Amino acid sequence: MKIVNGVDSSYLKRSVDAGTxxxxxxxxxxxxxxxxxxxxxxxxxxxxxxxxxxxxxxxxxxxxxxxxxxxxxxxxxxxxxxxxxxxxxxxxxxxxxxxxxxxxxxxxxxxxxxxxxxxxxxxxxxxxxxxxxxxxxxxxxxxxxxxxxxxxxxxxxxxxxxxxxxxxxxxxxxxxxxxxxxxxxxxxxxxxxxxxxxxxxxxxxxxxxxxxxxxxxxxxxxDMIAGPSEIAVLADETANANEVAADLLSQAEHDTRASAVLVTTSQVLAEQVSAEVEKQLSELPRKEIAQKSIEDFGLIVLTETMDLAIESINAIAPEHLEIITENPFELLGKIKHAGAIFLGRYSSEPVGDYFAGTNHVLPTNGTARFSSPLNVDDFQKKSSVISYSEKAFVLNGQKIAAFARLEGLEAHARAIEARYKNK
Amino acid sequence: MKIVNGVDSSYLKRSVDAGTxxxxxxxxxxxxxxxxxxxxxxxxxxxxxxxxxxxxxxxxxxxxxxxxxxxxxxxxxxxxxxxxxxxxxxxxxxxxxxxxxxxxxxxxxxxxxxxxxxxxxxxxxxxxxxxxxxxxxxxxxxxxxxxxxxxxxxxxxxxxxxxxxxxxxxxxxxxxxxxxxxxxxxxxxxxxxxxxxxxxxxxxxxxxxxxxxxxxxxxxxxDMIAGPSEIAVLADETANANEVAADLLSQAEHDTRASAVLVTTSQVLAEQVSAEVEKQLSELPRKEIAQKSIEDFGLIVLTETMDLAIESINAIAPEHLEIITENPFELLGKIKHAGAIFLGRYSSEPVGDYFAGTNHVLPTNGTARFSSPLNVDDFQKKSSVISYSEKAFVLNGQKIAAFARLEGLEAHARAIEARYKNK
Missing domain, CATH: 3.40.50.1980 (Nitrogenase molybdenum iron protein domain)
Incomplete structure (x- = not known):
């Protein structure tokens, strides 16, 4: 797996198949x-x-x-x-x-x-x-x-x-x-x-x-039109390379256009994960898919500080984010954009894909900047309720009519004034 | 204004200008x-x-x-x-x-x-x-x-x-x-x-x-692509015809494709509103727009019972709904689909358009069946958070791996098992 210093997140953006x-x-x-x-x-x-x-x-x-x-x-x-x-x-x-x-x-x-x-x-x-x-x-x-x-x-x-x-x-x-x-x-x-x-x-x-x-x-x-899937792992030197590699590959096996990124402050981990990915890849049943995904959209990003690493993560706005560091909860407040955030080594992505209870339908391809996991709100709708009292009406009616006239909507003003006439 | 018995809501659906x-x-x-x-x-x-x-x-x-x-x-x-x-x-x-x-x-x-x-x-x-x-x-x-x-x-x-x-x-x-x-x-x-x-x-x-x-x-x-605007007024014999007519016209003046509907159990009100609309129309500055809207998409629906009236309202799923009846709160629970619900005679639509505090960006053209007023949720996003403990992992890891294998995703299963090997 390729190791780079810092990342231009646009490198990882994939085109969505919008059809011909x-x-x-x-x-x-x-x-x-x-x-x-x-x-x-x-x-x-x-x-x-x-x-x-x-x-x-x-x-x-x-x-x-x-x-x-x-x-x-x-x-x-x-x-x-x-x-x-x-x-x-x-x-x-x-x-x-x-x-x-x-x-x-x-x-x-x-x-x-x-x-x-x-x-x-x-x-x-x-x-x-x-x-x-x-x-x-x-x-x-x-x-x-x-x-x-x-x-x-x-x-x-x-x-x-x-x-x-x-x-x-x-x-x-x-x-x-x-x-x-x-x-x-x-x-x-x-x-x-x-x-x-x-x-x-x-x-x-x-x-x-x-x-x-x-x-x-x-x-x-x-619902949203899903794009290709991705994982980003944010890790320090306390992470196990073989676990991180396995997690990256679990995303890569989905699709040749899936993306798997490790962002780390540890050069040792970067090199170990790179080697582990190659090793584990060769033993996977879906290795052809995973290999192509890793080649095209796999990346290890090495940063000098954890703050720079987090900046990279926020720029990617990953669908899945794993934080495998000494104290992952310390970093949670700094994460601005991610579909699902998995904290600690036992929160491997498949835990959320299948079982923990969170939703696995997540915003892909950087859309976590503005989208959310599938959730109950997606199946409910809201209606505003307004019950204006006579007192509030008398107090504010003329203001409302003035606002309507400012916008040139005379019938709006008259709807208000019809109530005054009937009093 | 035309008076009909019962309504086929599809009559009121207008095409959205999707562009050429x-x-x-x-x-x-x-x-x-x-x-x-x-x-x-x-x-x-x-x-x-x-x-x-x-x-x-x-x-x-x-x-x-x-x-x-x-x-x-x-x-x-x-x-x-x-x-x-x-x-x-x-x-x-x-x-x-x-x-x-x-x-x-x-x-x-x-x-x-x-x-x-x-x-x-x-x-x-x-x-x-x-x-x-x-x-x-x-x-x-x-x-x-x-x-x-x-x-x-x-x-x-x-x-x-x-x-x-x-x-x-x-x-x-x-x-x-x-x-x-x-x-x-x-x-x-x-x-x-x-x-x-x-x-x-x-x-x-x-x-x-x-x-x-x-x-x-x-x-x-x-945000959503807004269609033409509409109002439905649900009224009984206690409503004032000139107020209802003024409210219908305040919607109609927006756009020739706006829709204004009265659903009522009162034949007297239906006839009075019909006459009032004609009268008030002639005195409006934007009367050409309002007249075309009333002609094409204006309607008075007369029903035998309030329950049938409410059925009509839910079928229309209006952007704005005014309930002007003896006890409007009694009916609130039966309203399933409406962008904004205005209760009582002092809650004229312009109250909400300008001043009360609710949003006037509302789902139009029947989309209140599945959409909501513009609201704070539209400017926030959610991230799922998962922190799985070692104990939960040991208890459930094999089930998660089995689920992944059921779906043919071997690398997912191995991501789980990598943790066991390292223990």
Whole structure:
């Protein structure tokens, strides 16, 4: 792994695959067809893209039971425990409505309500990610969303992966449909005979899914479009090189465009980690992916002081940040931008990816400067509440009318004055 | 005004001006030029589009002083009082970091930090909207954003409207630049010699501004793209027809595509309001705009019961909702979707537009189903915090490794196991 002094964070920025104009046209066409022909279009696309000839889109009770048979009992218990941890952590994020009352009788407040319905997209393909099901569904459930719908493209045999079905059931999803790609996003946004539309669509997907989400945005809400993933490790001489190397590689194995960065004040650690990464790389099943990621977007940054190291971290605004130093809590206050902050050697990133309870859907590619992990707020909305008393109105009405006239909005001023006339 | 029984809310949905392909190309070109040529491009576009030949982009101390001279002292005091009310209301939204500690030593939490920098776009043109400056700037200030930058297109004489400058100063903006359109958005997103880039851009604008915001989204954050505005009034026989009519018209005067709807259980009120709207319309300075809006998107919905009326309201998911009934608080719990809820006859919409303290940047066109008023959360971001104890790690490490292997992510499992080997 390359070692440099200081870092220009723009070096690590990767382009986000926004899709081509051609792909955009394909997606628009798919959405129009699903809007138009509903289930029929959905099934035709599923046959075409997923080679599955479906009689029913809905996953049946029997399929769910078969999925439970298929997954190791111990594994089911682990998924249940993870779901419980996620639920427990996210409960702390739940906001309540509030109001302030004034002596003149005025009441101002904020009413917080869950979204009515949410659609969760779960990608298909070779790997199944039950953890991603938990991370997207549980916060919606905690927020109080009454209807949570899951969609995922079936395999050619018309089935969804057992572990995904089990995770969905544990998370509390009652409606699961076999549909993927832009066609599933269209069905969630506009509804078909079988699938009622939802108010928000979340979950990762390929470029067609991302383009479709962008296209329906406004008619429904969407979550952020995820970019390539990254980890930054901030470490001093007390860190173990083999642990740091393993953590960097756990990110690198995701994607050739993933990024793994060590920022350290210790030259010894820098050199040891560089060597360890090479050694561990050679023994990884996904070594080709990890190697390309490390070559293109892996970096060890050596700084003279911890303050300079932290400056580098804030410039990167990493999705995942591990702080493995003598006293990591001492540094927490200085970290301005990071999706998730893992403190100390036992807080290896996979602890948060799977189990501790925090969300693994995090802002990528430097967007931690302005974005947050997926959280309960994403599934609630606010309404302002204004109850103006007669007293407050009499006291302030003329000021409000004057402000409206300053902006040339005469009808606004007259709406105020209509009340005076009626007194 | 047309009176109907029950409402299909889709009738009221208006298309959002998403811009043409041609406009999109123009905007992309402007952004590329500003990225490339910085201030020079910015000044050239300002000469071309705003007919202003600027020597300096920054609004000077002298200009600010002159603006104060230009605005009526009483009006300055009203703007100051409104700003204070907005500040006071939004203070209640401020979230704090939190953590939970477990007996085994684990700490999980959420660290909340303000964005570093925010750009506020303020539209130019004939009308100046100082209230919009307050509504966009104050929540950012309350959130703790250190750097708030305002941009607005100058008039042909190279000046910004005095009331806008005064409002910006009162709200606490220290950097104001004379730049508008897509070029100003590009400058905020990518920076020029004079204007440093920001992390988020908020504020309304024309179609070029909206397209530019869409284009830079991802490199920086943006607020929602506002659609046409609307009001719904929910009233029973206790409401005054002339007040309801005045409120409907205060929305209609904004825009020919604004929508104004009365939902009522009272046939008498329905007929009176219909007549009052016609009468008041004829006396409005902006009557042409208001008339077109009422004709195209105005509606009186008559329902047999209050529950059916509320069902209509929730289907519309109005930006502004006024409840003018005998006991409006009784109905608050049943309102699921609305940007701002105004209770009682003295809570006329302009009270919230200008003065009470709630925000007037609200979700439009039915998006209150999933969106919220502009608020302090929009200017803060969250970081998850995970400090796993050795005890928790030893207890759960193998489960985490098993979960990672279930998903085929071997390097994740090995990151966990590296810690065991070192023990």
């Amino acid at each position: 104009e051609e792909q955009r046209i394909i997606v628009k066409d798919i959405i129009a067809n699903v809007k138009n022909a509903g289930d029929k279009a959905l099934k035709e696309y599923t046959l075409k893209f997923d080679q599955a000839d479906l009689s029913s889109l809905l996953v049946s009770e029997e399929e769910l039971e078969a999925a439970y048979e298929d997954v190791d009992k111990e594994m089911v218990a682990i998924i249940e425990e993870a779901a419980e941890n996620i639920r427990s952590y996210h409960q702390n994020q739940l906001k309540t409505s509030w109001m302030v009352t004034k002596e003149d009788g005025t009441i101002l407040g904020q009413k917080i309500t869950p979204l009515d319905s949410v659609g969760v997209y779960v990608p298909g393909g070779t790997a199944a990610y039950p953890s991603s099901v938990l991370m997207n569904v549980v916060p919606a459930k905690v927020a109080g969303v009454a209807r949570i719908v899951m969609v995922s493209p079936p395999n050619a045999d018309g089935k969804l992966p057992s572990a995904v079905l089990v995770a969905a059931h544990i998370a509390g999803v009652k409606e699961i449909y076999k549909a993927g790609g832009a066609q599933a996003v269209a069905a969630l946004a506009y509804g078909t005979e079988t699938i009622n539309s939802v108010d928000k669509i979340v979950g990762p997907g390929n470029v067609f899914v991302a383009l479709a989400k962008r296209e329906v945005y406004g008619d429904v809400d969407i | 392909e041609e406009q999109r190309i123009i905007v992309k070109d402007i952004i590329a030029n500003v990225k490339n040529a910085g201030d020079k491009a910015l000044k050239e576009y300002t000469l071309k589009f705003d007919q202003a030949d600027l020597s300096s982009l920054l609004v000077s101390e002298e200009e600010l002083e002159a603006a104060y001279e230009d605005v009526d002292k009483e009006m300055v005091a009203i703007i100051e009082e409104a700003a204070e009310n907005i500040r006071s209301y939004h203070q209640n939204q401020l979230k704090t970091s939190w953590m939970v500690t477990k007996e085994d030593g684990t700490i999980l939490g959420q660290k909340i930090t303000p964005l570093d920098s925010v750009g506020v776009y303020v539209p130019g043109g004939t009308a100046a909207y100082p209230s919009s400056v307050l509504m966009n700037v104050v929540p950012a200030k309350v959130a703790g954003v250190a750097r708030i930058v305002m941009v607005s297109p100058p008039n042909a004489d190279g000046k910004l409207p005095s009331a806008v400058l005064v409002a910006a100063h009162i709200a606490g903006v220290k950097e104001i630049y004379k730049a508008g359109g897509a070029q100003a958005v590009a400058a905020l997103a990518y920076g020029t010699e004079t204007i440093n880039s920001v992390d988020k851009i908020v504020g309304p604008g024309n179609v070029f501004v909206a397209l530019a915001k869409r284009e830079v989204y991802g490199d920086v954050d943006i």
